Amino acid sequence: MLPAVPFHVPVPASEPVELFPSLRGLVADGERGDWAAVMAHLGGLPGLDDFVVACSQVEGRIADHVLARVPVGDPSWGVAQAMRAARITEEGWKIRGDGWARTVTPPQWAAFREHLNRAEQLLIDVTAREPRLGYAWLERMTTCQGLSLGAAEARRRYDRLSAHAPHTYIAGFRLMQQLLPKWSGSWEQVSAFAAELLRVTPAGSIGLLPVLVAHLERHSAAETDAEAAAYLRDPAVVAEIHLVADRTVRHPAFQPGYRVYTAHDYFAMLFSLMGDHAAAAPHFRALHGRRTPFWEWYFGDAGAAYAGHRDRALARG
Amino acid sequence: MLHRTDVDGVPTLLAPSSGPMTAGLTFRVGLADEGAARIGITHLVEHLALHRHGVADYHYNGATGSVVTHFHMEGSERDIVTYLEMVCDSLADLPVQRLETEKAILRTEAAGRGGGVNRMLPMWRHGAQHYGLVGYPEWGIDRLGPDDVRAWANAWFTRANAVLWISGDRVPPGLRLRLPAGTLRPVPVASTVLPATPAYFTGAGGGVVFDGVMRRHVAGSVFALMLERELFRSLRQESGLSYAASASYDPRGDGMAVVTAFADALPEKQRAVVGGFVDVLAGFRVGRISQTELDAVRAKRDEALRHPDAPAGRLPGLATDLLTGARLRTLDELRAQLYAVALADVHGAALQVLDSGLLQVPPGSRADWAGFAAAPTTSTDAIPGHTYRAVDGSGASLVLGADGVSIVEGECRATVRYRSCAVMHAWPDGARQLVGLDGIAVMIEPALFAAPADTAARIDRSVDPSIVLPMPARNPNDIPRPSTAPATGTFPPSTATVPAPTGGFPPATGGIPRTITVLPPDGSFPPAGR
Numbered sequence: 044m045l046p047a048v049p050f051h052v053p054v055p056a057s058e059p060v061e062l063f064p065s066l067r068g069l070v071a072d073g074e075r076g077d078w079a080a081v082m083a084h085l086g087g088l089p090g091l092d093d094f095v096v097a098c099s100q101v102e103g104r105i106a107d108h109v110l111a112r113v114p115v116g117d118p119s120w121g122v123a124q125a126m127r128a129a130r131i132t133e134e135g136w137k138i139r140g141d142g143w144a145r146t147v148t149p150p151q152w153a154a155f156r157e158h159l160n161r162a163e164q165l166l167i168d169v170t171a172r173e174p175r176l177g178y179a180w181l182e183r184m185t186t187c188q189g190l191s192l193g194a195a196e197a198r199r200r201y202d203r204l205s206a207h208a209p210h211t212y213i214a215g216f217r218l219m220q221q222l223l224p225k226w227s228g229s230w231e232q233v234s235a236f237a238a239e240l241l242r243v244t245p246a247g248s249i250g251l252l253p254v255l256v257a258h259l260e261r262h263s264a265a266e267t268d269a270e271a272a273a274y275l276r277d278p279a280v281v282a283e284i285h286l287v288a289d290r291t292v293r294h295p296a297f298q299p300g301y302r303v304y305t306a307h308d309y310f311a312m313l314f315s316l317m318g319d320h321a322a323a324a325p326h327f328r329a330l331h332g333r334r335t336p337f338w339e340w341y342f343g344d345a346g347a348a349y350a351g352h353r354d355r356a357l358a359r360g
Numbered sequence: 361m362l363h364r365t366d367v368d369g370v371p372t373l374l375a376p377s378s379g380p381m382t383a384g385l386t387f388r389v390g391l392a393d394e395g396a397a398r399i400g401i402t403h404l405v406e407h408l409a410l411h412r413h414g415v416a417d418y419h420y421n422g423a424t425g426s427v428v429t430h431f432h433m434e435g436s437e438r439d440i441v442t443y444l445e446m447v448c449d450s451l452a453d454l455p456v457q458r459l460e461t462e463k464a465i466l467r468t469e470a471a472g473r474g475g476g477v478n479r480m481l482p483m484w485r486h487g488a489q490h491y492g493l494v495g496y497p498e499w500g501i502d503r504l505g506p507d508d509v510r511a512w513a514n515a516w517f518t519r520a521n522a523v524l525w526i527s528g529d530r531v532p533p534g535l536r537l538r539l540p541a542g543t544l545r546p547v548p549v550a551s552t553v554l555p556a557t558p559a560y561f562t563g564a565g566g567g568v569v570f571d572g573v574m575r576r577h578v579a580g581s582v583f584a585l586m587l588e589r590e591l592f593r594s595l596r597q598e599s600g601l602s603y604a605a606s607a608s609y610d611p612r613g614d615g616m617a618v619v620t621a622f623a624d625a626l627p628e629k630q631r632a633v634v635g636g637f638v639d640v641l642a643g644f645r646v647g648r649i650s651q652t653e654l655d656a657v658r659a660k661r662d663e664a665l666r667h668p669d670a671p672a673g674r675l676p677g678l679a680t681d682l683l684t685g686a687r688l689r690t691l692d693e694l695r696a697q698l699y700a701v702a703l704a705d706v707h708g709a710a711l712q713v714l715d716s717g718l719l720q721v722p723p724g725s726r727a728d729w730a731g732f733a734a735a736p737t738t739s740t741d742a743i744p745g746h747t748y749r750a751v752d753g754s755g756a757s758l759v760l761g762a763d764g765v766s767i768v769e770g771e772c773r774a775t776v777r778y779r780s781c782a783v784m785h786a787w788p789d790g791a792r793q794l795v796g797l798d799g800i801a802v803m804i805e806p807a808l809f810a811a812p813a814d815t816a817a818r819i820d821r822s823v824d825p826s827i828v829l830p831m832p833a834r835n836p837n838d839i840p841r842p843s844t845a846p847a848t849g850t851f852p853p854s855t856a857t858v859p860a861p862t863g864g865f866p867p868a869t870g871g872i873p874r875t876i877t878v879l880p881p882d883g884s885f886p887p888a889g890r
Contacts, residue, residue: 159729160728160729160731163729163730164729164730164731167638167639167642167730167731168642168646170639170642171639171643171646171648172646172648174643186729187635190729192631192634192635192729193631193632195628195630195631195632196631196632196634196635198632199601199635199636200635
């Protein structure tokens with residue numbers, strides 16, 4: 044049975060720690076400064092995607108001196124340094140703000156760049172010592188974007204990550220972002236990368252989801268509402284979105300881990316935007332009335348948009 | 361194996377060889393000794409010395425380096441005697457009637473040469489002086505007259521400043537080296553214009569180039585081989601970003617050695633090559649080097665040292681060592697040192713090289729994000745003096761002081777002090793370009809500033825005449841005038857070498873210099889009319 048949710052009451056975003064009880068223990072360990080317990084939790088995770096979600100929940104909560112005192116040579120040194128870098132990057136983005144480049148003041152740029160340089164130099168050391176640490180390469184994809192090092196360098200970092208952690212959703216997501224026209228890429232690069240993911244990603248892998256980013260971005264970049272709607276009614280686009288669903292959320296081998304809400308968010312959102320509320324319904328049901336912050340990327344009033352689409356889907360589906 | 365003797369007072373090295381006899385005469389003089397206003401004089405002397413031997417071919421030649429100049433020949437004992445005696449006789453009495461012809465040949469040679477990939481690093485590290493001069497055009501030759509080249513030959517191409525080397529059992533009978541007496545000349549003392557290292561600058565496209573300096577040690581040659589292998593493995597085999605990757609270890613002559621590395625890049629992959637290159641260097645910095653790799657390059661190096669031609673092949677290098685005061689090492693000593701190199705030694709060499717490193721990145725790139733300081737592209741201050749505004753109202757100004765000149769535009773300053781001016785190009789229309797020992801250049805187009813009519817004359821009075829290079833008249837259309845200058849073009853068309861701001865970033869606080877020519881990205885100094 045669905046929980047009773049009043050009609051169109053905006054639904055707030057949930058962080059992973061609110062969605063997964065196991066992460067609450069990790070966060071508590073982190074806040075207590077129990078690095079060994081944090082690493083024990085992280086070490087039990089099955090893949091880089093889960094690892095990164097878990098890290099994102101503790102990066103900002105572990106005191107810096109706890110991370111800084113992990114000695115070089117300790118097996119957890121690389122993770123500790125990458126967490127420090129992630130936090131410095133985050134601080135940098137807070138200074139910059141998330142507005143368009145033209146809205147950022149020169150002192151903001153300078154401080155932003157100084158933070159990202161510092162994070163990047165920590166990460167250069169980490170990947171030099173531990174070239175297999177996907178988490179560090181992922182953070183280097185983030186600094187790459189902020190430092191405007193370009194698509195070729197982003198791709199190199201993605202390749203280094205993928206060499207040891209292939210088909211990682213969040214890496215594909217980052218690279219897709221980098222290839223967007225707004226980050227000095229192009230739609231041709233976006234389409235080529237989506238086609239590559241369709242070609243190389245095994246069925247059941249969460250690594251295929253970034254293909255959906257390409258469609259969401261094309262949709263939101265449309266000049267008019269009519270153009271946006273027409274894009275998502277294009278039979279080839281519709282077929283591709285269903286193909287991705289068949290190979291991910293509808294596939295028996297699909298193991299989304301901590302990304303389960305993300306996966307259903309994508310399809311709930313896309314099918315709703317396509318006007319296919321029946322197709323969206325199972326995904327809203329799978330979300331159990333929760334959503335991730337992802338909706339805020341595409342909707343001004345994300346909570347209300349989510350509620351509206353959900354209610355339409357569940358009324359019909 | 362190695363025998364030492366002397367021929368007419370010239371120290372001589374003999375080493376056995378299985379092949380045909382090769383002999384050479386090496387002098388302790390090169391580009392680093394010339395001074396910016398005389399660049400090319402050693403090369404010109406080398407050409408004049410070889411002129412009597414006819415057209416250069418595969419079997420004999422000369423080569424002008426940074427601190428030594430070689431003349432060498434392969435052939436019979438008789439051919440070698442003829443060649444070396446001709447070289448010495450020509451050096452002692454240069455065929456100066458050939459001067460203009462050889463200058464023309466040098467200009468043609470320069471036009472076809474283009475320079476190696478690492479050509480720009482020395483000028484960014486050392487400026488327009490000593491070891492930095494190898495990057496500059498041979499702009500000194502135009503002004504040189506018969507007396508200049510004769511004086512140069514007499515001062516540097518002397519018995520005491522030469523070493524003869526021969527691959528073979530004996531000195532060819534009858535060989536006489538009729539060279540003037542002289543003294544063994546010390547190598548120049550190096551200095552750097554980089555306030556902080558590791559540093560970077562934005563250079564020409566096509567790839568990434570790096571160099572760094574270390575105390576001369578066999579571990580450096582091992583490091584260079586390992587660096588080359590790792591660049592190749594990472595950038596070509598693993599990432600497919602580069603086709604060519606190389607590294608070399610070269611003693612500088614002053615007890616130090618330079619490790620240089622290069623990786624090429626496709627245009628669309630240039631920035632990824634910067635990233636990959638930085639990561640390869642970082643791997644060495646953190647000491648991620650394996651004994652297996654060390655063993656592999658050691659075996660390769662050892663194989664080269666065991667080659668039957670190795671004793672003869674080392675002779676030019678040994679001649680250089682003898683001339684620069686380095687201790688001569690036998691092959692056995694060298695191999696023993698090679699086998700004594702441990703991982704810690706390679707790491708130590710890598711740290712020296714990386715700490716002193718200079719990285720050249722392609723246009724549109726920078727490397728501050730990787731911890732490399734931007735190499736200076738402008739001066740830290742302007743000269744005190746009288747300021748003249750640009751007549752086009754751009755806000756730029758020319759400062760004429762008692763001690764030097766500056767061009768100032770916003771926060772950007774280019775200053776050359778007369779006492780540290782390396783060279784000045786002087787055009788008949790009054791334009792002057794002064795290049796400081798630090799490599800910073802100031803181009804003065806008097807027509808663009810509300811400056812006194814005698815500006816050029818006043819500058820000329822302050823500059824040592826021996827470093828003034830008169831330039832041919834420019835085409836009137838090429839002379840910048842306020843009315844024809846572009847909006848920001850107070851100065852000649854920019855050959856800006858400064859790091860371009862990358863996408864999404866505004867210029868750094870304080871402004872990025874755009875129009876002040878500092879160092880030529882492509883060797884196109886001076887910027888106008890030759």
